[in-house]
Every structure is written in structure tokens, then in C-alpha cells.
Amino acid sequence: GENVEQHPSTLSVQEGDSAVIKCTYSDSASNYFPWYKQELGKRPQLIIDIRSNVGEKKDQRIAVTLNKTAKHFSLHITETQPEDSAVYFCAASILRTALIFGKGTTLSVSS
Amino acid sequence: DGGITQSPKYLFRKEGQNVTLSCEQNLNHDAMYWYRQDPGQGLRLIYYSQIVNDFQKGDIAEGYSVSREKKESFPLTVTSAQKNPTAFYLCASTLSEGSSPLHFGNGTRLTVT
Numbered sequence: 001g002e003n004v005e006q007h008p009s010t011l012s013v014q015e016g017d018s019a020v021i022k023c024t025y026s027d028s029a030s031n032y033f034p035w036y037k038q039e040l041g042k043r044p045q046l047i048i049d050i051r052s053n054v055g056e057k058k059d060q061r062i063a064v065t066l067n068k069t070a071k072h073f074s075l076h077i078t079e080t081q082p083e084d085s086a087v088y089f090c091a092a093s094i095l096r097t098a099l100i101f102g103k104g105t106t107l108s109v110s111s
Numbered sequence: 112d113g114g115i116t117q118s119p120k121y122l123f124r125k126e127g128q129n130v131t132l133s134c135e136q137n138l139n140h141d142a143m144y145w146y147r148q149d150p151g152q153g154l155r156l157i158y159y160s161q162i163v164n165d166f167q168k169g170d171i172a173e174g175y176s177v178s179r180e181k182k183e184s185f186p187l188t189v190t191s192a193q194k195n196p197t198a199f200y201l202c203a204s205t206l207s208e209g210s211s212p213l214h215f216g217n218g219t220r221l222t223v224t
Binding site: 093103 | 142144146151152153154155156159161167169170201210211212213215216217218
């Protein structure tokens with residue numbers, strides 16, 4: 001089955017810096033790659049997703065890139081703010097199966 | 112107001128007892144999922160169901176059971192065979208399986224002593 005590796009497990013940045021979180025997946029048939037943000041005590045919330053027919057997608061300060069050949073995808077957050085502090089999860093899925101998640105990255109943005 | 116409702120928010124049980132976690136959705140979603148969250152482990156898939164009366168095991172199904180008798184409901188039973196049941200359990204749903212965003216419930220924190 002699918003396996004998703006996520007790095008780093010923790011990331012500390014200064015306010016205004018960029019943050020990058022990377023994930024690799026094992027099954028080349030995976031075609032959907034979402035990113036979720038989970039604040040302390042709350043449920044995960046989708047922040048951005050990308051499908052296998054797209055190489056990059058942006059939404060304001062957040063972008064995701066996908067390299068199908070290397071089987072990895074990354075989340076980029078620019079101009080980080082304290083409210084970006086949370087746990088971020090990447091995930092991957094194959095059509096007609098369930099999402100498999102990485103272990104998460106705890107992002108801390110200090111002002 | 113559409114969404115996924117998990118109840119209760121906190122659940123306490125004695126070791127050896129079975130316990131059932133409730134998950135109800137009014138989003139008219141076809142697929143429903145159960146994930147377990149432990150610190151540093153991410154979200155691990157327990158079971159999922161793409162259609163009523165059908166479900167598939169996830170990566171950590173041992174010690175758990177589910178049913179999908181209605182489209183809106185996907186209860187999870189944590190049996191006494193589950194060796195480490197204390198965890199945060201998240202239910203989710205999607206309009207169609209696989210390549211669709213998950214909508215999560217608020218979770219149930221189960222403590223077994």
C-alpha cells in the first residue's frame with residue numbers, strides 16, 4: 001500500500017521567513033495530494049491540494065509543488081505569521097482508496 | 112448547518128470493555144473514514160467505507176470493528192482486543208472516495224485505564 005514520509009518533524013522560523021515542508025510517497029499510482037493544518041485541540045483543515053496532472057498550485061502565501069518523477073511534493077509558506085504555527089500534514093491517495101497521511105510537521109513561527 | 116458530528120468529545124473506559132464511538136454526517140457524502148491520531152504518529156487509517164454495507168480495513172484495523180448500515184452513520188467499536196486504545200479518534204467523510212478533500216469531525220478522545 002501507499003506510504004508517505006514527511007520531513008522535517010519540527011520547523012522553527014522567524015516571522016516573515018519562508019517555511020518548506022517536504023513529503024515523499026511510494027505508490028506511483030497516487031493522484032491526489034492534499035495538505036492539512038491542525039491547530040492545537042482542533043480538527044485538521046484542508047489548506048491546499050494538488051492533483052497529479054498539475055505541477056504547482058498557489059493560494060496567496062501558500063504553494064504546493066509536485067514532482068511525479070521523483071514522487072515527492074512540497075508545501076511552501078511565504079511571509080510566515082505567528083498564526084501559521086500549527087501541525088501540518090501531507091497526504092496521498094490513489095483513486096478509490098483512502099488518504100494516507102505523513103506523520104506531521106510542527107511549525108513554530110516566532111515574532 | 113451541514114457537517115460531521117462525533118460524540119462524545121471525551122470517553123473514559125476500563126480496560127477489557129468494548130466501546131463504540133459515534134460518527135454522523137449530514138453532508139450526503141458517500142465515503143466515510145476513521146483515523147487514529149497519536150503524538151508524533153500522524154493520522155493512521157483504521158477503516159473506511161465507500162458505500163453502505165461495505166467497508167475496507169486500513170493500516171491498523173486490528174482490535175477495531177465498524178458498520179455502515181446507513182449512509183449517514185459510521186460507528187467505530189474499539190474492542191478489548193485493541194492493545195493500546197487510548198488515543199484521539201477522528202471521523203471524516205468525502206463526497207467520493209480517494210481524490211476528494213476530507214471533511215473531519217471534531218474527534219473523540221478515548222482514555223482506557
